[in-house]
Amino acid sequence: MSGGVEWGLHCCVVLSGAGEPVPAAKLAELHDVSPSYLAKQLQLLSRAGLVRSTLGQSGGYVLTRPASEITVLDVVEAIDGAVPAFRCTEVRQRGPLATPVEECTTPCPIARVMDSADNAWRQSLRAVTVADLVSEVGRTTPAETLSLARAFLRS
Structure with a gap:
């Protein structure tokens, strides 16, 4: 499995709670990853219909459906393909x-x-959704860190 799967899952978790489009550059900065590398993963997620980009001053990426309807397998197959x-x-x-x-x-x-x-x-992987991951992140990550992440995305 490629490293892109991990980045794609992290982006989906972040996007699920962002409330507004998040620019790819902001996602890359948050995760300390190359913007061009992350852009490739976001393009794959977009091609698979899991995220979409919005244009304009407040443009960025959003999930195309609720996090409860996107499985970890959806993200894996979007990034790495469905090949056994x-x-x-x-x-x-x-x-x-x-x-x-x-x-x-x-x-x-x-x-x-x-x-x-x-x-x-x-x-x-099909049995776990992005919403499940969001719940687990919320349960295991200090509230202050989550608050700082939300503020970072809004800045």
Whole structure:
């Protein structure tokens, strides 16, 4: 999983409570990340329909729907794509003791295990929303820090 997923999730959490559009440069400054790098992640989130940009003096990024309707998996797939983490290359059909293609009538046991793990991982990420993350951040982050973050975004 790329680092862009982490930045994308942090941005979604911030945007969920911002109340107004947040410029990409402000998000980059808040998170101490390169503005051009963060802009790429925001573009991916925008292409996936999770955020949209607004133009003008008070322009910036906003979520396109409530945080309770955006899952962690939505963000992961927006940034990294929906490609499974494991791709079977049919190793059992290679080498001096290769199993002939016509005898490979069931999926490779390794591929089955990896596919099962990938499905479980995706299901777990699908079960957590950005709103859930916001709640957890609110519960685990000092109130003063949250207040300072809100003030920073308004400045």
